Amino acid sequence: MTRGQPGGTKEKHMTRDELLARVKERLGDKIIQWTDKSPRRVYVEITPEDIPETAQLLFREFEARFSIATGVDTPTAIEVLYHWAFDQCGLIFTVRTKLNRDKPEIESIARICKGAEWIEREMWELLGITFRNHPDMRHLLLADDWPEGKYPLRRDYVKNG
Amino acid sequence: MSKTTIIPIGPYHPLQEEPEFFKLHVEGEKVVGLDIELGYNHRGIEKLSELKTFEQTVFLVERICGICSTSHPLACVQAVEDAGGVEVPERALYIRSVIGELERLHSHMLWLGLAGHFLGFNTVWMWAWRYREPILELFELITGNRNHYGMMKPGGVRRDISVEDIPAIQKTLDGLKGPICLFRDAVTDDPLIRARLEGVGTLTKQQAIDYCAVGPTARASGVAKDVRKDHPHLAYGRVDFKIITGKNGDVFDKAIVRILETLESIKIIEQCLEVLKTLPGPVDSNPKEIMAGEGIGTYEAPRGEVIHYICSDGGNRPLRHKIRAPSFMNVPTNQTTVIGQSVADATIILAAVDPCYCCTERMAALDAGSGRRILSSAELIRLSQAKTAKLKKEMGVEGPRLKI
Numbered sequence: 001m002t003r004g005q006p007g008g009t010k011e012k013h014m015t016r017d018e019l020l021a022r023v024k025e026r027l028g029d030k031i032i033q034w035t036d037k038s039p040r041r042v043y044v045e046i047t048p049e050d051i052p053e054t055a056q057l058l059f060r061e062f063e064a065r066f067s068i069a070t071g072v073d074t075p076t077a078i079e080v081l082y083h084w085a086f087d088q089c090g091l092i093f094t095v096r097t098k099l100n101r102d103k104p105e106i107e108s109i110a111r112i113c114k115g116a117e118w119i120e121r122e123m124w125e126l127l128g129i130t131f132r133n134h135p136d137m138r139h140l141l142l143a144d145d146w147p148e149g150k151y152p153l154r155r156d157y158v159k160n161g
Numbered sequence: 162m163s164k165t166t167i168i169p170i171g172p173y174h175p176l177q178e179e180p181e182f183f184k185l186h187v188e189g190e191k192v193v194g195l196d197i198e199l200g201y202n203h204r205g206i207e208k209l210s211e212l213k214t215f216e217q218t219v220f221l222v223e224r225i226c227g228i229c230s231t232s233h234p235l236a237c238v239q240a241v242e243d244a245g246g247v248e249v250p251e252r253a254l255y256i257r258s259v260i261g262e263l264e265r266l267h268s269h270m271l272w273l274g275l276a277g278h279f280l281g282f283n284t285v286w287m288w289a290w291r292y293r294e295p296i297l298e299l300f301e302l303i304t305g306n307r308n309h310y311g312m313m314k315p316g317g318v319r320r321d322i323s324v325e326d327i328p329a330i331q332k333t334l335d336g337l338k339g340p341i342c343l344f345r346d347a348v349t350d351d352p353l354i355r356a357r358l359e360g361v362g363t364l365t366k367q368q369a370i371d372y373c374a375v376g377p378t379a380r381a382s383g384v385a386k387d388v389r390k391d392h393p394h395l396a397y398g399r400v401d402f403k404i405i406t407g408k409n410g411d412v413f414d415k416a417i418v419r420i421l422e423t424l425e426s427i428k429i430i431e432q433c434l435e436v437l438k439t440l441p442g443p444v445d446s447n448p449k450e451i452m453a454g455e456g457i458g459t460y461e462a463p464r465g466e467v468i469h470y471i472c473s474d475g476g477n478r479p480l481r482h483k484i485r486a487p488s489f490m491n492v493p494t495n496q497t498t499v500i501g502q503s504v505a506d507a508t509i510i511l512a513a514v515d516p517c518y519c520c521t522e523r524m525a526a527l528d529a530g531s532g533r534r535i536l537s538s539a540e541l542i543r544l545s546q547a548k549t550a551k552l553k554k555e556m557g558v559e560g561p562r563l564k565i
Contacts, residue, residue, distance in 0.1 A: 040392065041243065041457060065386065066373045067459075068490075070470045070483035083457065083468065087391035092457050115373025115490055141200040152208060 016089040019062070023093070026057055045096045048106045051082070054095055055109040055116075058084050064093065066115045071123040073155045078104040078129060099129065108134040126153040163188040168504065170511070172201045183495075183511060190503045195496050210482040215241050215315055215451055218479060222469070223309055225484065228271060231264050232462030233469070233484065234313035239394065240471040241315040241479075244456025245448065253317035253444040255433045258396040259330075260304070260312050261460065262426040262433075266337070267296040268463035269419045269426075272515045273344060276416060279509045280357055285344075292340040295333045302326060317445030327434050334427050341427075345420050358413035362498040362510030365410055369494070376465020377418045378491045378514045382410030388461035400432040412513040419515075451477070462487055464515050488516050 014022070020042065024034065030053070033045040046054050058064040064084040072079045077098035084093045099106055108131035110117040120131045121140040128151040131137065139146060151157060171182040180201035186194030206225060210218050218241075222233040235257060242249060270293035277285025297307040303322055304310035312318050322330075348354055364374065369382035379386055387404045389397040405421040407414030453475035459468045465487030472481040491514040499510045 037454075038243070043455075065370075067466065067468050068470075068483070068485035070481070072472065072481045081470065083470065085392075085459075085466075087386050090392040092392070092459070094457070113373065114371045114493075118489060118493055119485075139200070141203055143200065152205070 014089070016086075016091055019086060019089055019091075023058070023062060026061070027054065030054060040090055041092055041094070043094045043096060045098070048097045048099055051080075051095070051097055052107045052109055052112065055082070055112045058093070058095075059113045062086070066113045067092065069116065069119050069123065071127040071129060071153065073127060073153060075155075077101055078127060080106065080123065080129065082109075103130075104128060105130040105132065107132050110134055110136075125151070127151050128154065165193060170507070172198070181516070183507075185499070185504065185507055187504055190505070192499050192502050192504060192507055195499050197492060197495065207482055207484055210479055212478070214477045215245075215473075215479065218482065219313055219315070220311065222484065223311065223313075225486065227308055228268050229264060229462045229464065229467075230309050231260050231312065232460050232467045233486075235261060235395075235460040236458040236462075236467040236469040237471070237482075237484075238313045238315045239458030239460065240456045240469040241451060241458070241473075242456065243458055244454045244471050244473045245315070245451030246454075247316050247448045247451070248446050249317055250443050250446055252321075252437065252440050252442045253446075255396045255437050255440065256318045256322050256444060257313065258400070259322065259430050259433045259437070260310060260318075261395065262430045263296060263299065263303075265426045265463045266423050266430075267293050267300075268515075269423045270296070272419060272463075273416070276509065276512060279512050280354070282354070285347075288340070289344065292337060295336060299330060299333045302329060314445065315451070316448040317443070319445070321444045322437055324438055327438060330434060331431070334430060338424070338427065341420065341423050345417075345424075348416060348420065355413065357506075357509070358416060359411060360409070361412045361506050362502060362513055363409060363411045364494050364498050368497055369410065372494045372497075373490050374465070374494050374514075375487045375490050376461065376463070376515075377415055377422065378465060378487075378494060380405060381407035381414035381418045383408055388459050388466045392459055394460070396433055396436075397429075399436075400429050402429050412509055415513045451475070464488060465491060488514065492516050 016039070024031070027044070027046070030046050030050040031044055032047065035043040037043055059066060064086050067083040067085045069083065070081040072081065078101055080097050080099065082095040084095065085091070086093055097106065104127070106129065108116070108120055110120055110131070111133065117134070117136065118140055120134055121137060123129050124131055124137060125139050125142045125146065128149070165186050165188055168185040168187055169182065170185060172180040182198035182201070184196040184198070185192050186196070206221060210221055213221055219234045219237055222237045223230050225233045241247065270289050274286040274289030274293070277283065277289060300310060301307050303326060304312050304320060312320060364378065364382045366383045369379045369384045374382070374384070375386070383406055385404050385406045390404055402425045405418045405425060407418050451473050453473055455470070455472045457468065457470050459466055467487060468485045470481070470483040471479045474480050494514060495511050499507055502510060
């Protein structure tokens with residue numbers, strides 16, 4: 001696999017604002033909400049359908065490093081936060097997406113970015129998020145005979161016992 | 162026709178005292194596949210953290226790892242400070258860097274010793290740990306503990322480094338330079354070490370990028386990424402140091418990167434101490450409340466970037482606390498580095514990422530109602546004996562049966 005054809009090393013010399021302007025332009029109308037929280041942290045909301053394309057763009061074109069993803073059970077949705085690091089300008093760019101609480105499902109990005117393989121397995125078993133087309137979906141941390149449908153990081157887990 | 166055999170390493174690793182299961186698929190002496198199984202020692206720290214106040218959380222995450230025990234607190238307090246808009250006094254930033262770099266020193270020395278042990282060079286092991294000992298004694302002087310220093314808190318540090326202690330710290334550092342240079346020269350000169358490590362377990366630059374590897378594992382492959390430089394925090398933006406990188410990504414380069422990094426750490430500590438001699442001021446801003454919001458804290462642990470994400474609703478506990486240790490990104494690279502290598506080299510290749518399993522696993526199965534461990538040790542023994550009995554019956558083997 002090769003990466004970074006358009007732009008390539010050019011991004012390395014960009015300032016934070018130039019880089020963000022280009023990311024904004026390339027993401028275009030995929031952006032639902034853009035929060036410039038601080039000089040070092042940006043949060044962007046994207047629909048689940050646009051996540052693979054966003055990952056492709058950030059990882060391959062802008063050469064961002066996939067740092068990790070966080071799954072959060074909120075009252076209205078299961079959120080997945082993909083934390084991308086732009087090491088060239090000390091910025092952590094977090095892409096947030098909201099999944100339906102009743103049937104949380106999203107396309108896997110592990111084929112785009114190998115580093116996402118384990119964390120998707122972890123989010124599946126702990127939060128019950130289905131990652132479509134994941135290359136190797138099985139338990140990572142929990143035992144193989146862990147009961148189906150019990151997700152320890154869900155808010156209602158304690159009630160179910 | 163070749164036949165594939167599975168060689169199990171673990172779950173009780175014969176050398177590393179932590180449970181993880183590597184299934185090596187081998188044809189003859191050649192490794193053709195690797196399956197990694199985790200999850201033997203989960204402690205539920207992410208979930209547990211939601212029940213602790215922000216101050217308590219720091220003590221909790223300190224227990225994630227016994228070796229890089231200040232890296233998790235550092236990332237955690239920075240995440241809280243990022244979420245809650247907390248200011249940190251300048252003197253505290255320098256103290257944090259000193260503690261962080263001392264930890265890198267002792268951690269790299271520990272790895273160097275273990276690497277020698279894995280290779281059968283027990284002299285390297287003994288000497289590396291002998292030179293690591295004064296660093297632990299130094300920690301006791303500064304923090305009161307040889308490990309689990311309890312130094313970090315949101316808004317600053319818990320203890321100041323007194324000016325009277327600085328000469329003692331400097332003396333220990335001076336005493337380390339000679340031995341580290343000796344190790345550097347011994348490793349690069351020794352034909353046996355070179356033969357065992359060069360060209361073994363190579364991770365190419367492209368693979369390091371694809372796996373999103375971090376820390377010395379990535380830097381040995383020529384990926385010049387270091388959170389201390391790229392995302393300047395603590396005092397790292399104000400001191401002079403180099404990012405050490407390798408070219409080949411083999412175990413030899415990983416060893417060299419770590420050895421040279423210890424010299425850079427000494428350089429950083431010395432510069433910080435120089436500032437601490439004269440810099441006045443408090444070491445803690447005593448934040449009264451943490452505002453609602455979300456924050457991310459990163460720190461370059463000895464093994465690579467640690468990242469913590471904290472979401473706060475303005476109360477005194479995190480709503481969600483996500484922890485990612487560097488080994489979580491580095492251990493999967495073994496799936497490519499070990500392929501095609503000989504079984505004899507597998508132990509050092511698997512150890513070359515300086516894996517920390519306890520960081521990667523943070524969960525335990527508890528009964529929600531009573532809070533009791535679902536599988537107590539008595540339960541595990543019973544299960545194990547029941548399984549042995551079942552297998553014996555299936556295989557038609559008779560033998561003495563243990564009573565619980």
